Amino acid sequence: MRPLLILLASLACAVAAPGAWTADVPSYPQVEVRTSEGTFVLELNGKRAPLTVAHFLSLVESGFYKGLVFHRIVPGFVIQGGGFNARYEGKEPDATIPNESGNGLSNERGTVAMARTNDPHSANTQFFVNLVDNQKLDPQPERWGYAVFGSVIYGMDVVDAIGTLPTGPGGPFPSEVPTLPVIIEDMTYHPAGYTPPE
Numbered sequence: 516m517r518p519l520l521i522l523l524a525s526l527a528c529a530v531a532a533p534g535a536w537t538a539d540v541p542s543y544p545q546v547e548v549r550t551s552e553g554t555f556v557l558e559l560n561g562k563r564a565p566l567t568v569a570h571f572l573s574l575v576e577s578g579f580y581k582g583l584v585f586h587r588i589v590p591g592f593v594i595q596g597g598g599f600n601a602r603y604e605g606k607e608p609d610a611t612i613p614n615e616s617g618n619g620l621s622n623e624r625g626t627v628a629m630a631r632t633n634d635p636h637s638a639n640t641q642f643f644v645n646l647v648d649n650q651k652l653d654p655q656p657e658r659w660g661y662a663v664f665g666s667v668i669y670g671m672d673v674v675d676a677i678g679t680l681p682t683g684p685g686g687p688f689p690s691e692v693p694t695l696p697v698i699i700e701d702m703t704y705h706p707a708g709y710t711p712p713e
Contacts, residue, residue: 555670563618564664595643603686616660622652635659
């Protein structure tokens with residue numbers, strides 16, 4: 516068996532093992548993401564990505580994402596946010612989480628995944644939504660992938676609209692930054708499921 520597949524299998528076993536901090540992770544929690552451009556809703560997969568979902572929900576419930584921005588827009592690829600405020604000051608804490616990209620979920624259009632550096636286990640607070648099918652971000656025989664942990668179930672039109680906004684340089688970034696900040700006004704966990712407004 517190839518080394519990466521051995522690592523992925525080992526991680527899958529570790530994730531599947533019952534643990535005090537993942538035992539109570541809901542199977543399919545829903546999170547409302549209210550932005551300055553509109554609202555969309557994520558349904559997370561606590562069965563396939565329990566470590567990531569537990570981490571993400573803890574950030575949501577602590578109010579961490581309120582006031583942060585989508586700082587990266589790449590048309591036909593992704594929108595990315597969750598690490599910087601509107602002044603492009605980094606807000607990520609030191610904690611990182613294990614890479615759960617070997618969970619069987621693919622980076623298809625409308626899915627949400629964790630952003631990271633070249634270190635496969637460096638995911639922290641930043642996430643991205645896939646605007647198109649991006650299977651090239653899935654695990655490959657020679658490398659780890661980007662861990663998908665949910666998908667957009669409401670408001671994909673809002674995500675698509677964000678993905679077409681004009682961009683340029685901003686803060687420390689030479690490009691791909693929205694000309695006007697796309698602010699995450701709030702995120703709300705809906706234990707009983709999200710009910711769209713009429």
